[in-house]
Amino acid sequence: MRISSLLVLILAFTTRALADGLPDLGDTAQLALTPQMERRVGESIMRDIRLHDADYDDDPEASAYLNVLGNRLVANSQDARQDFEFFLEKDPTMNAFALPGGYIGVNTGTIVNAQSESELAAVLAHEIAHVTQHHMARMASNQGKLSTAALAAMVLAVLARNSQAGLAAASIGQAGAITAQIGFTREFEREADRIGFQTLQKSGFDVRAMPAFFERMQKAGRLYENNAPAYLRTHPITSERIADAENRIQGLPYKQTPDSLEFQLVRAKLRAEQGTPHDALTRLEADLRDKKYSNETAARYGVAAAMLRAAQPARAAATLAPLLRTTEDPMLVGLDARIKQASGDESGALAVLQQALVRYPNNRALTYACIESLQRLGRNPEAAAMVDEQIKNYPHDARLYALRAQGYAALGKRLLQHQAQAEVYALQGSLPAAIEQLQLAQKSGDGDFYQLSSVDARLRELRAQLLQEKKDKQ
Numbered sequence: 001m002r003i004s005s006l007l008v009l010i011l012a013f014t015t016r017a018l019a020d021g022l023p024d025l026g027d028t029a030q031l032a033l034t035p036q037m038e039r040r041v042g043e044s045i046m047r048d049i050r051l052h053d054a055d056y057d058d059d060p061e062a063s064a065y066l067n068v069l070g071n072r073l074v075a076n077s078q079d080a081r082q083d084f085e086f087f088l089e090k091d092p093t094m095n096a097f098a099l100p101g102g103y104i105g106v107n108t109g110t111i112v113n114a115q116s117e118s119e120l121a122a123v124l125a126h127e128i129a130h131v132t133q134h135h136m137a138r139m140a141s142n143q144g145k146l147s148t149a150a151l152a153a154m155v156l157a158v159l160a161r162n163s164q165a166g167l168a169a170a171s172i173g174q175a176g177a178i179t180a181q182i183g184f185t186r187e188f189e190r191e192a193d194r195i196g197f198q199t200l201q202k203s204g205f206d207v208r209a210m211p212a213f214f215e216r217m218q219k220a221g222r223l224y225e226n227n228a229p230a231y232l233r234t235h236p237i238t239s240e241r242i243a244d245a246e247n248r249i250q251g252l253p254y255k256q257t258p259d260s261l262e263f264q265l266v267r268a269k270l271r272a273e274q275g276t277p278h279d280a281l282t283r284l285e286a287d288l289r290d291k292k293y294s295n296e297t298a299a300r301y302g303v304a305a306a307m308l309r310a311a312q313p314a315r316a317a318a319t320l321a322p323l324l325r326t327t328e329d330p331m332l333v334g335l336d337a338r339i340k341q342a343s344g345d346e347s348g349a350l351a352v353l354q355q356a357l358v359r360y361p362n363n364r365a366l367t368y369a370c371i372e373s374l375q376r377l378g379r380n381p382e383a384a385a386m387v388d389e390q391i392k393n394y395p396h397d398a399r400l401y402a403l404r405a406q407g408y409a410a411l412g413k414r415l416l417q418h419q420a421q422a423e424v425y426a427l428q429g430s431l432p433a434a435i436e437q438l439q440l441a442q443k444s445g446d447g448d449f450y451q452l453s454s455v456d457a458r459l460r461e462l463r464a465q466l467l468q469e470k471k472d473k474q
């Protein structure tokens with residue numbers, strides 16, 4: 001699609017959405033976009049984000065936490081059957097955004113600046129409601145037939161997110177400037193607030209967090225004017241929304257909801273990663289000294305993480321040691337292992353990781369760290385056995401295939417290395433790159449008959465898949 005026609009289309013779409021009012025809320029039967037199509041649009045944007053978005057944050061500890069919290073809310077939402085994936089964007093501004101098909105992005109700044117876990121949950125519940133109420137599909141349904149790429153570009157433009165990829169990148173920039181202020185319409189925002197509130201309440205969070213968060217955002221918006229937080233641009237907060245949220249909490253019994261330790265630790269970790277290492281450490285040490293924290297363990301953990309980042313592993317170890325004696329938590333173990341590695345004690349790191357995995361066998365972050373540690377120690381067969389075992393349980397985990405490729409590379413097994421790398425690309429949705437890896441595997445010259453036939457078979461599969469994708473795009 002040419003840039004000019006896409007622009008016209010987006011303009012037509014936004015003006016119509018504003019002028020015509022909205023399709024009947026609650027009825028999905030007449031939407032032009034089926035749930036399957038929504039998922040495909042979402043997937044295509046996610047692929048773009050994973051491959052090209054430098055801010056995409058795949059920190060396994062933070063994303064595991066975000067997905068546990070998000071899915072707890074989803075279980076109490078309007079549509080618990082919908083699959084959701086929550087992901088992080090390294091961005092200090094507060095924002096969260098919902099893509100069609102259940103993908104929800106959260107800026108790290110949202111967690112860093114949240115005053116409580118209930119506030120973060122309130123933001124997520126609002127985004128989940130945008131998905132379960134199919135707001136994107138409703139906005140698109142005025143448009144008639146659109147290609148997946150055009151829809152994806154439109155969604156990105158509405159969300160005012162930049163993208164490097166082949167989704168008509170230039171037009172997204174221009175259209176984004178036009179649609180940035182519009183975001184979701186007022187009706188959609190009101191519906192997402194109302195339904196998000198119910199989800200928040202059913203999930204046992206403090207519902208007072210919702211108006212409190214809105215008010216803080218509105219204040220921040222007034223302070224910065226032209227540089228208003230991104231959240232305000234995509235979800236404009238009006239006095240009416242604040243009043244609605246306050247009316248909802250009227251007469252509800254007071255319910256205190258303590259923050260989970262995991263929330264506190266993830267927030268502390270993200271705080272330690274924000275800004276320069278020196279500034280982060282200075283800031284977190286000052287907060288600890290002035291007792292500006294809601295959980296002392298998390299505050300000390302944050303300082304230790306910042307010390308490690310500032311290349312002071314000995315001080316980090318001394319700060320973390322007392323916490324390890326009093327608190328049992330996989331994130332503390334993970335930091336302990338990273339500090340040991342930075343101090344040159346790889347065997348010590350492996351020992352604490354292996355010990356912790358006995359207690360937390362399903363912890364993804366500890367598992368990855370353990371495999372990497374085995375590889376660094378040159379214990380490749382053990383690492384490979386662990387990867388194989390994990391892939392049986394998590395066949396769609398691209399990171400495991402990347403670790404498998406690394407292991408084979410260390411062993412000099414070229415066919416197997418390229419074959420594993422092909423699966424990384426296939427899972428990330430980049431079929432041409434996956435096919436190229438399989439061709440390299442064919443030419444590697446170090447595979448036996450069975451290995452070569454398995455490469456050939458997979459190559460045929462992926463080529464057919466690529467052909468189908470090209471047909472779908474037309």
Ligand SMILES: [Zn+2]
Pocket residue numbers: 126130184188189192234235
């Ligand atoms: Zn919204």
